[in-house]
Amino acid sequence: MIPENKDLKAQFRTAAGTRRRWAQADxxxxxxxxxxxxxxxxxxxxxxxxxxxxxxxxxxxxxxxxLRRLVQMDHPVALPVVVAPGRPLKFRQWTPEVRMQPGxxxxxxxxxEAEEMDPEVIVVPLxxxxxxxxxxxxxxxxxxRTLRRLRGLDQVLAVGVGYAAQRLETVPHDDLDEPLDWxxxxxxAVEVGE
Numbered sequence: 221m222i223p224e225n226k227d228l229k230a231q232f233r234t235a236a237g238t239r240r241r242w243a244q245a246d247x248x249x250x251x252x253x254x255x256x257x258x259x260x261x262x263x264x265x266x267x268x269x270x271x272x273x274x275x276x277x278x279x280x281x282x283x284x285x286x287l288r289r290l291v292q293m294d295h296p297v298a299l300p301v302v303v304a305p306g307r308p309l310k311f312r313q314w315t316p317e318v319r320m321q322p323g324x325x326x327x328x329x330x331x332x333e334a335e336e337m338d339p340e341v342i343v344v345p346l347x348x349x350x351x352x353x354x355x356x357x358x359x360x361x362x363x364x365r366t367l368r369r370l371r372g373l374d375q376v377l378a379v380g381v382g383y384a385a386q387r388l389e390t391v392p393h394d395d396l397d398e399p400l401d402w403x404x405x406x407x408x409a410v411e412v413g414e
Contacts, residue, residue: 228392232356236347236386237279243383244279247406252282254406255381256289262409263379263402265341270296272311272339275320275328280345281382281406291315298337300362301329308366311337338370341377344400346386353400353412354391355380367398377401384408 244251265271273287274280290297298311302324312334323329344363348356357363363378370376378398384405402411 229356229359232388232392233347233359236356236388240347240383240386241279243385244281246385247383249282251383251406252276252285255281255283255404256286258406258409259286259343259379259381259404260289260293262404262411263341263377265293265295268294268296269340270298270337271341271343272298272300272337273314273343274345275299276345277327283343283381286343286381287314288316296337298339299330300366302327302362305360306365308369309362311339313337338373339376341379342367342370344378344380346380346382348386348388348391349380349382349400349403350388350391351410351412353380353403354393354397355400356388356391361396364396364398371398379404381405 271290273283276282276284287297297314299314300309301312303310312330314330314334318330318334320328321331344355346355346357367376367378378400379402380400381404384407400412402409
């Protein structure tokens with residue numbers, strides 16, 4: 221474990237954001253399609269498993285091709301909704317026909333009447349990741365709290381997704397951080413610990 225150092229994490233976040241912008245410019249829009257192909261081939265999904273994705277923002281890799289493929293494969297897909305600071309996320313069902321509405325932090329979310337679901341697989345956004353499966357998020361702790369809650373109830377698979385260029389040798393982490401089980405990029409899919 222790397223000791224908690226908020227200044228260190230802030231420095232990593234700034235550098236990782238720049239690195240992700242470069243990766244997005246270098247890979248172009250096809251990165252999301254390649255990500256979807258690698259995810260579908262690599263991730264072990266039970267029939268009709270509920271998969272929580274996320275709606276991409278800013279320079280995040282485009283997960284929408286993956287979300288559409290999962291729906292076509294008859295997997296219920298859910299998207300995260302922020303309940304309140306310091307609380308785990310909840311997930312509402314999404315299909316391509318759903319009319320998204322504005323949510324917290326400028327991220328579109330499924331409407332209030334969409335069914336809430338507990339996912340078996342969570343696609344996790346990130347600023348950076350390392351080979352042991354640690355991720356650098358945005359600092360709110362939403363995914364760490366959510367993974368801790370779901371892992372406490374039952375088994376959930378956490379799949380970090382991003383550009384291959386977002387990999388670092390070491391990501392700072394502490395006891396509040398939850399590790400990933402898989403990492404999928406436009407170039408490869410790898411199970412953590414393999």
